[in-house]
Amino acid sequence: xxxxxxxxxxxxxxxxxxxxxxxxxxxxxxxxxxxxxxxxxxxxxxxxxxxxxxxxxxxxxxxxxxxxxxxxxxxxxxxxxxxxxxxxxxxxxxxxxxxxxxxxxxx
Numbered sequence: 001x002x003x004x005x006x007x008x009x010x011x012x013x014x015x016x017x018x019x020x021x022x023x024x025x026x027x028x029x030x031x032x033x034x035x036x037x038x039x040x041x042x043x044x045x046x047x048x049x050x051x052x053x054x055x056x057x058x059x060x061x062x063x064x065x066x067x068x069x070x071x072x073x074x075x076x077x078x079x080x081x082x083x084x085x086x087x088x089x090x091x092x093x094x095x096x097x098x099x100x101x102x103x104x105x106x107x
Contacts, residue, residue, distance in 0.1 A: 001044055002041055002044050002045060002048070005037050005040055005041045005044070006041070008037060009034060009038075012030065012033070012034070016030060072085075089106050090106065090107050091104060091105070091106055092104070092105040092107075093105075
């Protein structure tokens, strides 16, 4: 719908160029029409932004099932990629010196 409004505005402007001597009333009507189309476009863009926000915020537990499961050799990853992965997962690692063990936690 947003693209349709843009096409209508452009088509109207092209048609306007064909008129040799437009009177003031005609110009006023065209300006009002364009203002209405722009307001309509802004309203649709606002609705679209709101819908996109709702989609991003909506929980989607089924998304985890769609992810592929595979073994990751963390020691084979570049430091940059490993760091990005750990930050995305918010991985926490605590090393216990007494037992020489590490505890990993992903919230």
